[in-house]
Amino acid sequence: MTSTQINDARPAPAKEQAAPAPHRRPLARRVRDWLTAFSFTVPALVLFALFVLTPILYALYVSFFNWGGFGAPSDFAGTDNYTRLFDDPVFLGDLWRGLLLVVFSVGLQLPFALAMAVLLNQKLRGRAVYRMLFFAPYVLSEVITGVLFSMIFSPDDGLADKVLGSIGLDGLGGLWFADQDWALPTLFLVMMWKYFGFHMMLYLAGLQGIPAELHEAARIDGANAWQRFRSVTLPLLGPTIRISVFLSVIGAIQLFDLVWVTTQGGPDHTSETMAVTLFQFGFKRYQIGYASAISIAMFLISLVFAIAYQRYVLRRDTEGALTNMRAAR
Numbered sequence: 001m002t003s004t005q006i007n008d009a010r011p012a013p014a015k016e017q018a019a020p021a022p023h024r025r026p027l028a029r030r031v032r033d034w035l036t037a038f039s040f041t042v043p044a045l046v047l048f049a050l051f052v053l054t055p056i057l058y059a060l061y062v063s064f065f066n067w068g069g070f071g072a073p074s075d076f077a078g079t080d081n082y083t084r085l086f087d088d089p090v091f092l093g094d095l096w097r098g099l100l101l102v103v104f105s106v107g108l109q110l111p112f113a114l115a116m117a118v119l120l121n122q123k124l125r126g127r128a129v130y131r132m133l134f135f136a137p138y139v140l141s142e143v144i145t146g147v148l149f150s151m152i153f154s155p156d157d158g159l160a161d162k163v164l165g166s167i168g169l170d171g172l173g174g175l176w177f178a179d180q181d182w183a184l185p186t187l188f189l190v191m192m193w194k195y196f197g198f199h200m201m202l203y204l205a206g207l208q209g210i211p212a213e214l215h216e217a218a219r220i221d222g223a224n225a226w227q228r229f230r231s232v233t234l235p236l237l238g239p240t241i242r243i244s245v246f247l248s249v250i251g252a253i254q255l256f257d258l259v260w261v262t263t264q265g266g267p268d269h270t271s272e273t274m275a276v277t278l279f280q281f282g283f284k285r286y287q288i289g290y291a292s293a294i295s296i297a298m299f300l301i302s303l304v305f306a307i308a309y310q311r312y313v314l315r316r317d318t319e320g321a322l323t324n325m326r327a328a329r
Contacts, residue, residue, distance in 0.1 A: 056299060063292035069282075073289070081293035091294065094274045097184060101252040101273075104188045105195075106245055113196040114241070117203035118229070131204070135197040142194070146261025149190045153177055177263050183271040190258055195251070199244045206240030207233070242313055246306075253302055274298050 063081050065073035085091050116134060120127050137145065152159045153176035160176065176186045210233065218228045234241075256275035259265060265272030265280065274294060282291030 056296075059292040059295050059299075062289055063296050065289045066287075067289045068286045069288040077289060081290045082297075084290060085293060085297060090269050090272065090277055091274070091297075093269055094272055094277050097271070098253055098255075098273060100184065101188065101191070101255065102249050105191070105248045105252050108188075109192045109196050110199055110241075110244055110248060112192070113199035113244075114203050116196070117200045117207060118233070120200070121204060121207045131201070135201055137194050138198040140194070142257030143261055145190065145194050146258050149193075150177070150262050153186055177271070178267060180267050180270045183263055183267060187259065187262060187271050190262065191252075191255070194258065195248075199248065202240055202244050203237065206237045210236045246309055246314070249305060249309075250302060253298065253305070 062073055064077060064079070066075040066077045066080075067073040120131055120134075124130070140148075155161070155175045155178055158176070161174075174182060177183050214232050214236075215228055218232050223231065254275055255273050256279065259271055259273050259276050260279065263271045265276040275298070278291050278294040278298070281287045281294065
């Protein structure tokens with residue numbers, strides 16, 4: 001058989017099929033899907049508009065009036081309430097005290113919560129009991145916590161002074177909440193006791209999501225405990241830590257319950273926060289216009305922080321989550 005005959009005997013190559021046109025859903029189905037999504041979204045948007053946007057806009061409107069809360073606002077004051085904010089030493093002090101609480105929370109409370117989370121993530125006998133005990137204060141309401149520590153730190157006959165006296169440290173006792181120098185640090189101790197368990201549980205959840213194989217590989221490579229924590233645990237726990245910092249800062253900015261129950265902002269405004277000042281002017285002195293200006297200032301501070309934190313800190317976490325969602329489709 002000649003080469004020509006052999007070539008003729010070979011099967012002809014199949015023609016390349018054209019790539020199928022991208023499938024497009026019918027218009028009626030797309031409209032139906034859009035209406036379905038819209039019907040699920042509208043109730044949430046209505047509730048958000050009624051219970052979030054409307055109060056904010058109304059507070060903004062009222063902040064331009066000198067209004068005592070009775071009748072309709074009529075005494076237009078322009079920007080006087082906002083000008084008054086920056087001339088008010090109490091409000092300026094609130095900003096400083098709020099910054100101190102944020103620094104204390106991020107610099108002391110969160111590292112302590114992380115250390116306890118790392119400890120309770122080890123194989124310890126009774127660690128479930130310890131986790132429950134450390135998380136229990138977060139379950140208590142702020143009012144109960146405030147009343148409890150008002151009795152503990154009561155001058156002279158409080159539990160704190162008695163314990164210090166029994167171990168020969170009675171000189172460390174004092175007026176606690178009643179002392180201008182100690183009111184804010186004592187308040188922070190109560191905050192730390194109340195909220196560190198919540199952040200500890202966040203960190204525990206993050207730690208348990210780290211594969212054990214990574215720690216084992218680092219151990220085989222000769223890394224000690226600190227090197228494993230610094231090079232493996234901390235980077236993988238980064239998203240959890242960033243969320244914890246965000247919640248801690250927002251909580252410190254809006255702190256009210258504990259302060260009001262324990263000190264009501266005293267003595268002489270040394271433990272007062274913006275929320276307490278707002279309450280004092282709005283519900284004690286009936287200066288609703290000025291209180292509304294304080295509320296708008298709190299809202300703007302929280303909003304600016306949230307947007308900046310999302311833009312510069314949480315952006316990588318958000319982009320990673322969106323990438324994983326697209327890859328899962």
